[in-house]
Amino acid sequence: MTLPLNTILSGDCIAMMDSLPAKSVDLVFADPPYNLQLGGELLRPNNSKVEGVDEEWDRFSDFAAYDAFTRAWLKSARRILKDDGALWVIGSYHNIFRVGAILQDLGYWMLNDIVWRKTNPMPNFKGTRFTNAHETMIWCAKSAETRYTFNYDSMKALNDDLQMRSDWTLPLCTGGERLKSGGKKTHPTQKPESLLYRVLMASTKPGDVVLDPFFGTGTTGAVAKKLGRNFIGCERDPEYIAAAKERIAKVIPVADPSVLMAISKRSEPRIPFGSVLERGLLNPGDLLFGGTRHDKVAKVRADGTLITDIHRGSIHKVGALVQNAPACNGWTYWHFQAGHDEFMPIDVLRQKIRAELH
Amino acid sequence: MTLPLNTILSGDCIAMMDSLPAKSVDLVFADPPYNLQLGGELLRPNNSKVEGVDEEWDRFSDFAAYDAFTRAWLKSARRILKDDGALWVIGSYHNIFRVGAILQDLGYWMLNDIVWRKTNPMPNFKGTRFTNAHETMIWCAKSAETRYTFNYDSMKALNDDLQMRSDWTLPLCTGGERLKSGGKKTHPTQKPESLLYRVLMASTKPGDVVLDPFFGTGTTGAVAKKLGRNFIGCERDPEYIAAAKERIAKVIPVADPSVLMAISKRSEPRIPFGSVLERGLLNPGDLLFGGTRHDKVAKVRADGTLITDIHRGSIHKVGALVQNAPACNGWTYWHFQAGHDEFMPIDVLRQKIRAELH
């Protein structure tokens, strides 16, 4: 079976997900309904307050229904996730704690909880509580043992070369981005594209398949299309589906795929230190220098090992030994003499070789 | 029975709470074990060791054991709470979702979840996830029908006459405030007094009784005494108790809490260039132009870096490289094409984002 890529499946998300092949999706992003147990359900039809044991039973039954629903869709999502896939859920204090506990119970492995700080939240008009100015997202891998995609360098770049933190400050979806029909908002809880931009940039690769079980008006699909990812949406409401289709059709994908690729040291090809010798960038007998004052010295041997008066081994091993450190990256630790008083890390030689590979 | 006010009860918190009269306490503040379940040792890039939390009190065999423990102490706490009392719990993603779900199951009524944004969190040294830069507190009333204390105006005053939001930006407990014994921290997870200050100012009145079931080194007691509230602590570890007693003895209550309200002024928020992309003000693949004749050209990548035929990096770095200059302010150097022959500096896009923050 081929996946219904870049389409919206009309119907209940559990049935829809169950119709897809197992281990076929790279990412699930879910914005499920918030807990329905609020307000009126605490009142009887005659408006008297529910009290005592009845109260607890009622409430338990409400939470139980929400829990059962949550468990069901999270189970279905887990089946279709690839083993190295991941899942995001967004919610508020009404539902996110139940969602989080069930995620853990099902074996998902939490990677972060992310706080979306709203720059422009709705104030608390009655002054009864703190302004509810954030929502919470949970990001988790399929299990504690599985791998997952995290474009660390992209996130760092997006944040002016500082590690991206677990709190994200972004505005609500308003203005031209907010879908309207007949002057009213099409969907009550449309999420901003900036939020999905960061989610997809962080945890997917170009070409990945992203499934959204509660597609709504298609923010996930719109951003996925823009960023060169494939999407699958599940949605029951025909009006939302129509709005999402129209919206996504207008999205222009980024034309140049090269601007989408994450650049990470981890994904670059490995270069053995021996290659540096084979290409004559260094020669057997050359000296390498380590330490802040370049006072540690080692001699390069023809087989690519280093030797000092007492140590012998790889650039990493000898680097660790001369520093008496548990570990060492020899590429950045060792320097060669490039001029009278100029030392350069041997990593530049590796870069030279890597450049030739392109 | 009279309450053991302003004392530390030595022993298990559940037994201690069960020994107190029902409906006798105005507030419970709890910093329970987080159930971190850390793996092996973790080294910083400089190879120094991170002191993790591996205390016996944070070890649980599985989620079921942690849940049973959580349910037990939350039940005991609920019995001793006055009907118009409230409870706070702090935690991280390791435990807070389980705590939150159990709170709801027991009939507590959530008022807010509060995010403590750390100004100086520990980074993610291995680049595997987002920097875990926050913890979560849940504030709840005893039930949906009960009243609770919220000093709305105090909170507004604390926040420059703006409603206090659900995200609080506060530094970790370090420096002189951090209790040390023999050069090492007395308690691995001592909370900052600023956090408790805000909690107690928000949700208690002078003279109220505040119980902390996991008293540790007594931050709750210290701030309670300072603010003219009464405290009751429960703690098992004699060393923590001794440190807390000594600490609290030194606290001088303040006559007028308003003198403590000095709150750091917010500085102009830093806007990473990546935000411009996330918000769609520029798009991946767009061209930027530098130089007086706009003859330097760079392409915007999806992660917020720029790329030319030979250079790659942040707006500042690439700006410097194309000019062969030591440094460059990319915000003013780079321009985007706003019309047929019109170029505008990308700084106007930053201004646009800043305006939304106010």
Added chain:
DNA sequence: GAATCATTTGAATCTTTAC
């Protein structure tokens, strides 16, 4: 003594590949 630079540290579920 002031200024500058180097070191330390904080609730952390913290690697990947080859053999």
Added chain:
DNA sequence: GGTAAAGATTCAAATGATT
């Protein structure tokens, strides 16, 4: 499956050392 080796990786703030 396990073990060993390669090699990638940190931010803010306080404290201590040096000039």
